[in-house]
Amino acid sequence: MSTTRIEVKDLVVRYGDAVAVNGVSFTVGSGEHLTLLGPSGCGKTTTLRAIAGLEQPSAGSIYIEGQAMYDAAARRNVTAEQRGVSMVFQSYAVWPHMTVFDNVAYGLRVRKKSAADIKAAVERALDLVQMRHLADRGASKLSGGQQQRVALARAIAFSPTVVLFDEPLSNLDAKLRAEMRVELRELQRRLDITSVYVTHDQEEALAISDRVIVMNVGVIEQIGAPQEIYNRPSSRFVADFVGSANLIKGKVTSPGTFEAEGGTILKTVGGTSGNEVAVRTAYIDLVPQPGDNQLPGTVRQRMFHGDFVQYIVECACGRVIVRRPPVNLLDEGAPVTLSFSPEHTVLLQG
Numbered sequence: 001m002s003t004t005r006i007e008v009k010d011l012v013v014r015y016g017d018a019v020a021v022n023g024v025s026f027t028v029g030s031g032e033h034l035t036l037l038g039p040s041g042c043g044k045t046t047t048l049r050a051i052a053g054l055e056q057p058s059a060g061s062i063y064i065e066g067q068a069m070y071d072a073a074a075r076r077n078v079t080a081e082q083r084g085v086s087m088v089f090q091s092y093a094v095w096p097h098m099t100v101f102d103n104v105a106y107g108l109r110v111r112k113k114s115a116a117d118i119k120a121a122v123e124r125a126l127d128l129v130q131m132r133h134l135a136d137r138g139a140s141k142l143s144g145g146q147q148q149r150v151a152l153a154r155a156i157a158f159s160p161t162v163v164l165f166d167e168p169l170s171n172l173d174a175k176l177r178a179e180m181r182v183e184l185r186e187l188q189r190r191l192d193i194t195s196v197y198v199t200h201d202q203e204e205a206l207a208i209s210d211r212v213i214v215m216n217v218g219v220i221e222q223i224g225a226p227q228e229i230y231n232r233p234s235s236r237f238v239a240d241f242v243g244s245a246n247l248i249k250g251k252v253t254s255p256g257t258f259e260a261e262g263g264t265i266l267k268t269v270g271g272t273s274g275n276e277v278a279v280r281t282a283y284i285d286l287v288p289q290p291g292d293n294q295l296p297g298t299v300r301q302r303m304f305h306g307d308f309v310q311y312i313v314e315c316a317c318g319r320v321i322v323r324r325p326p327v328n329l330l331d332e333g334a335p336v337t338l339s340f341s342p343e344h345t346v347l348l349q350g
Helices: 044-052 102-109 117-127 146-158 174-191 202-208 224-233 238-241
Strands: 004-015 020-030 033-037 059-064 065-071 085-088 162-166 193-200 213-214 219-222 245-254 257-260 265-267 277-280 294-304 308-315 318-324 335-339
Touching: 004 044, 004 193, 020 044, 020 059, 020 193, 020 219, 033 044, 044 059, 044 085, 044 162, 044 193, 044 224, 085 146, 102 117, 102 146, 117 146, 117 174, 146 174, 174 202, 193 202, 202 224, 213 224, 219 224, 219 238, 219 294, 238 245, 238 277, 245 265, 245 318, 294 318, 308 335
Parallel strands: 033 193, 033 213, 085 162, 162 193
Antiparallel strands: 004 020, 004 059, 059 065, 213 219, 245 257, 245 277, 257 265, 294 308, 294 335, 308 318
């Protein structure tokens, strides 16, 4: 990933007086799968569409393969069809009146490739998404998952420099979405394609990405590997939006030491100032463990979720949510001591 394929610098996109993207900068390395993650209206899809050439920015620059696709200072704006990128949409955008083969071949025909080249490229793309046996079937007769595979095959058929994904799995049911994540990740690795992926699904972002950019109200909150985003959130927004975390209020008494509301002293990692720490619900034990950060409390509520049990525990610092495997269940009203390590007690900025 040493070679930069995409560079976005100080990108601004406005709709009238509203600023949808406000000074966003990042790079995408060769072969990297980068995800833009955030809630609706945070600017992630607008950023993706600006890279594709489907949105007109107001300021900044976008470079692909070292070539300026958009540069406000130079007054340069390359059209979408000349940028060498391919896009997979949330709605699939599959032509219902065409066969699977013709859908995948469409972009190649527009580029005036020979019939032999088109046949070879389409068959290769359909093989990659395991759809070659359905090449002659009408697209209107396909399931949602099959249509998404056709859209993906069409996107990779002409070997684009970059593939952009705009929430491509959001219309699928939960089980198929999980299966497609695995297939998409494997395909991305096999082809070594550079891709930018937009989603509001935190689980999806963590599962398939090399790096994640968390966005909020048009700006970047944090950039990092999935494990870094999850284990070391830099702000309250990231801690609250990505994964399930307890936000405990209090004050820093010395570097690495935090006094929670109620008087409990916690050892922390992170910065040296702030009035909240984040503790992931999955990192809390329900029995005392040797070491720091012990919180006595009472189980107020127990909820069975299948793969895990969620407990709401009343402590001196407030209510703490704990998720544990569904074994050795605790009753509501039971006294309990919560334990979590300092490395999982992250002091938040601000």
